[in-house]
Amino acid sequence: MSAEVFSLFYQFADVFAFLILSAAGLAIVFGMMGVINMAHGEFIMCGAYVTVGLVNLGVPLAISQILAALTAGLIGVLVEFLVVRRFYKRPLDSLLATWGLSLIVTQSMLLIVGSAVRGIGTPEGSFAIGGYTFSTYRLVLFGCAVAVLVALYIIFMKTRFGVIARATMQNAAMAKALGARTGRIYAISFGIGAGLAGLCGALYAPTMTLIPTMGATFVVESFVTVVIGGANVLLGTAPAAVFLAMIRMALNASYGQIIGQIGMLVAVILIVRVLPEGLSSVLARRGR
Amino acid sequence: MFKLLEGPQTLGRGKLFWSCVLAVLAGALVYPLFADSYDVGNFAYFLIWIFMALGLCLMWGYGGMLSFGQTLFFGIAGYGYGVLAINMGGGTATIAALVLSVALAMIAAGILGYFMIWGGINGIFFGIVTLSATLVLAFFLGQTAGPEWHIGPARLNGFNGMKGMDPLTVGDFYIEGSALYYVMIALIVIVYLALRMLVNSGIGNVIAATRENPQRAEMLGYDVRKYQLLTFVIGSGLAGLSGALYTSWGQFITPSSIGLPAAAMPIVWVAFSGRSDLTATLVGSFLLLFGFQTITVYSQQAALVLMGALLLATVMLAPQGFVLGIGKLVADRWRGRRRDDGTVMAEAGRLQSEES
Amino acid sequence: MALVEVKGVSKRFGGLTAVSDVDLTVNAGEVHCLIGPNGAGKSTLFKLIVGLYPPSQGSILFDRVDITAERPYARVQRGMSIKMQAPSVFKELPVRQNIQIALQDRVSGAERISEEDRLLTLLNLTADSEKLAGALSHGQQQWLEIGMALALKPQLLLLDEPTAGMSPEETFKTGELVKSFNAEGMTVLVVEHDMAFVRQVAQRVTVLHLGKIFAHGDLESILQDENVAEIYLGKTHAH
Numbered sequence: 016m017s018a019e020v021f022s023l024f025y026q027f028a029d030v031f032a033f034l035i036l037s038a039a040g041l042a043i044v045f046g047m048m049g050v051i052n053m054a055h056g057e058f059i060m061c062g063a064y065v066t067v068g069l070v071n072l073g074v075p076l077a078i079s080q081i082l083a084a085l086t087a088g089l090i091g092v093l094v095e096f097l098v099v100r101r102f103y104k105r106p107l108d109s110l111l112a113t114w115g116l117s118l119i120v121t122q123s124m125l126l127i128v129g130s131a132v133r134g135i136g137t138p139e140g141s142f143a144i145g146g147y148t149f150s151t152y153r154l155v156l157f158g159c160a161v162a163v164l165v166a167l168y169i170i171f172m173k174t175r176f177g178v179i180a181r182a183t184m185q186n187a188a189m190a191k192a193l194g195a196r197t198g199r200i201y202a203i204s205f206g207i208g209a210g211l212a213g214l215c216g217a218l219y220a221p222t223m224t225l226i227p228t229m230g231a232t233f234v235v236e237s238f239v240t241v242v243i244g245g246a247n248v249l250l251g252t253a254p255a256a257v258f259l260a261m262i263r264m265a266l267n268a269s270y271g272q273i274i275g276q277i278g279m280l281v282a283v284i285l286i287v288r289v290l291p292e293g294l295s296s297v298l299a300r301r302g303r
Numbered sequence: 304m305f306k307l308l309e310g311p312q313t314l315g316r317g318k319l320f321w322s323c324v325l326a327v328l329a330g331a332l333v334y335p336l337f338a339d340s341y342d343v344g345n346f347a348y349f350l351i352w353i354f355m356a357l358g359l360c361l362m363w364g365y366g367g368m369l370s371f372g373q374t375l376f377f378g379i380a381g382y383g384y385g386v387l388a389i390n391m392g393g394g395t396a397t398i399a400a401l402v403l404s405v406a407l408a409m410i411a412a413g414i415l416g417y418f419m420i421w422g423g424i425n426g427i428f429f430g431i432v433t434l435s436a437t438l439v440l441a442f443f444l445g446q447t448a449g450p451e452w453h454i455g456p457a458r459l460n461g462f463n464g465m466k467g468m469d470p471l472t473v474g475d476f477y478i479e480g481s482a483l484y485y486v487m488i489a490l491i492v493i494v495y496l497a498l499r500m501l502v503n504s505g506i507g508n509v510i511a512a513t514r515e516n517p518q519r520a521e522m523l524g525y526d527v528r529k530y531q532l533l534t535f536v537i538g539s540g541l542a543g544l545s546g547a548l549y550t551s552w553g554q555f556i557t558p559s560s561i562g563l564p565a566a567a568m569p570i571v572w573v574a575f576s577g578r579s580d581l582t583a584t585l586v587g588s589f590l591l592l593f594g595f596q597t598i599t600v601y602s603q604q605a606a607l608v609l610m611g612a613l614l615l616a617t618v619m620l621a622p623q624g625f626v627l628g629i630g631k632l633v634a635d636r637w638r639g640r641r642r643d644d645g646t647v648m649a650e651a652g653r654l655q656s657e658e659s
Numbered sequence: 660m661a662l663v664e665v666k667g668v669s670k671r672f673g674g675l676t677a678v679s680d681v682d683l684t685v686n687a688g689e690v691h692c693l694i695g696p697n698g699a700g701k702s703t704l705f706k707l708i709v710g711l712y713p714p715s716q717g718s719i720l721f722d723r724v725d726i727t728a729e730r731p732y733a734r735v736q737r738g739m740s741i742k743m744q745a746p747s748v749f750k751e752l753p754v755r756q757n758i759q760i761a762l763q764d765r766v767s768g769a770e771r772i773s774e775e776d777r778l779l780t781l782l783n784l785t786a787d788s789e790k791l792a793g794a795l796s797h798g799q800q801q802w803l804e805i806g807m808a809l810a811l812k813p814q815l816l817l818l819d820e821p822t823a824g825m826s827p828e829e830t831f832k833t834g835e836l837v838k839s840f841n842a843e844g845m846t847v848l849v850v851e852h853d854m855a856f857v858r859q860v861a862q863r864v865t866v867l868h869l870g871k872i873f874a875h876g877d878l879e880s881i882l883q884d885e886n887v888a889e890i891y892l893g894k895t896h897a898h
Binding site: 115239 | 369415426427428434435442443563570604605608611615617618
């Protein structure tokens with residue numbers, strides 16, 4: 016019996032990790048700046064390619080993954096500085112600009128690197144409970160997703176940066192008047208968002224085929240999680256991921272991946288109809 | 304009724320403008336007499352996409368709803384045409400397949416639009432929900448390679464796409480080559496003029512009002528949700544028309560005309576051209592399609608990089624669109640030369656009265 | 660005859676009760692002013708009548724029909740017309756088109772054009788009719804919006820602080836405008852804190868304080884009410 020329960024948890028954890036890791040970066044950028052980064056998938060792709068490149072050079076996997084996340088984060092800061100910065104007053108244009116960027120990056124990658132790169136294979140290791148075998152790496156991914164949430168909680172709730180960042184989020188003009196350097200906060204937040212996207216790519220790199228268009232695999236999940244999660248990563252994204260993971264797990268198990276994805280999308284559209292302000296507003300109201 | 308062809312919502316009026324339109328139309332009509340049939344077929348191919356661009360222009364430029372899901376409805380009608388044409392057995396029935404597949408796209412838009420608009424999704428979320436739906440359809444169609452995925456005798460065929468439907472046919476006559484080209488020209492003229500009349504009509508006024516200030520529009524007694532849904536359904540129907548014509552043109556359709564990067568293309572055309580005007584969109588989209596097709600022959604990736612760069616350049620340098628910007632500049636110069644003195648005097652008078 | 664009846668209406672936002680158990684009647688044909696110090700709940704009550712918020716409790720009747728659950732557009736179709744506090748016009752559209760959008764459901768053709776011209780003259784906007792509404796001054800935008808509200812020929816005109824940001828002359832002119840509509844039979848409900856304006860136009864006055872009805876009656880009796888003067892001078896009545 017306990018094996019079946021664990022199996023259910025394992026399936027849930029798998030989907031939950033995927034949703035959190037792919038959405039966290041997008042949600043932070045949206046929450047802080049009201050910008051949807053359409054090049055989010057390309058930061059994921061960047062993290063994956065850097066990881067695989069480094070591993071092929073002989074760098075240990077875990078270190079490669081950390082370096083990959085950092086690389087994506089630094090590129091994120093650069094992109095914020097060169098492009099996104101100009102569009103904070105025009106959120107729709109920021110979508111278009113980052114989408115343009117996304118097209119340029121994916122298609123240039125296809126031109127330069129070609130379509131497929133030699134993968135590195137999922138780290139071995141599995142364990143058995145009852146009659147079931149489980150991949151250890153999938154549990155590592157779940158652990159990473161939880162760690163990301165904890166880290167975000169600490170950064171945004173317990174550090175000086177977090178206090179200023181939350182103040183900026185509430186009222187940018189006021190924070191600026193009180194001496195917060197909002198420009199730098201935006202750059203750092205965008206960097207964190209991009210870095211988390213890079214981390215997502217780095218973590219999933221061993222489990223999938225690397226192609227320049229791989230970002231598209233993640234965007235639907237990250238979009239729908241942010242749509243129903245709203246602007247608050249901790250209060251919105253995490254519960255949204257729990258909720259969507261349950262729907263997805265149930266449908267995946269009985270009907271397969273694609274029906275799981277369709278079901279998730281349908282659920283999101285229905286939820287938005289019933290709760291126009293998103294899940295986080297309901298939770299926030301409860302909290303009051 | 305023809306009064307509505309001109310109005311505050313559309314650029315271009317007066318004899319000069321319409322003479323230019325007629326001259327372009329005349330040029331388009333005689334073109335097949337001077338070109339070889341391969342080029343005419345290619346030309347017809349660019350024209351296919353114009354409907355999708357005009358539909359997005361209506362939704363985004365006039366209605367303020369930025370939909371990233373144009374290729375969703377393109378795909379629904381494109382696949383719909385294929386399935387219907389195969390199941391109904393070709394011949395004149397293909398005309399019915401065309402009409403029904405466009406209706407199918409509009410029904411799908413009605414359902415999706417109802418949930419989104421009544422659910423209060425707007426702004427950037429409108430874009431990402433429509434894009435999510437688009438990508439999910441593309442993923443779904445991509446994994447339908449197995450023989451179990453068929454509708455009647457029509458196999459969906461996964462990434463390789465659906466084949467084997469008849470092109471548009473009347474009796475025994477296949478509408479291909481020059482015939483298709485003329486059908487396209489006729490449809491574009493009809494759609495372009497009809498959209499001009501729509502946006503300059505009372506409905507168009509409310510659509511623009513809803514974009515500008517939905518609360519004020521509601522306070523004037525308009526149920527803005529209905530107008531938004533109408534705009535969304537018409538715009539998506541036009542995307543559907545493009546989709547059905549596309550399938551008929553090449554007698555195949557694949558999921559890659561739905562997913563990324565295809566979904567970004569209408570956005571690039573309309574943003575680059577100038578979303579707030581139908582004529583600018585028509586002209587700009589045609590130019591971009593022509594350029595894109597020319598470069599694609601050498602490298603599709605390079606053409607797509609260029610499209611991305613154009614989108615980025617548009618929002619950074621000319622957020623209202625390049626074609627529209629140039630068009631306005633030319634029009635201002637033209638008008639400026641004719642009544643230079645008058646406007647200067649009026650300006651001076653206005654300034655004076657403001658100072659006093 | 661009562662045109663608007665607000666019955667036992669409350670509105671809570673989280674833990675804050677903005678409007679508490681309010682009864683209010685606006686009679687057909689009168690100019691009724693809703694006044695009160697800042698934070699009294701005037702604007703919230705206005706938005707409840709307009710339909711921008713659903714009430715937490717109570718019901719609202721218009722012309723004896725319960726409209727509590729209706730959206731704003733449906734209330735407007737019943738004969739209400741609304742001017743919000745901040746100028747809210749279609750900024751990227753020309754002035755004339757703004758008026759046209761308000762008019763087009765009621766009149767058409769040549770009649771509409773002449774009605775447009777009449778309103779533009781009334782509002783002193785004829786010279787600016789081809790300008791974009793966003794290019795008008797603040798006061799002109801306020802008038803344009805009042806003009807759009809009038810274009811509907813409403814039974815009831817609802818104005819939320821119509822004179823905010825206007826000069827004393829503009830305020831006076833607006834007052835005369837309101838009185839002239841009323842003379843033609845239009846009922847007017849105004850939320851206002853400019854007492855000069857209230858003196859100029861009001862026939863009946865309701866005073867709101869801390870979300871509750873504090874006093875109501877004709878203009879004279881309210882002006883002489885010492886308690887009303889007290890809350891306006893900032894002394895808290897409860898002490």
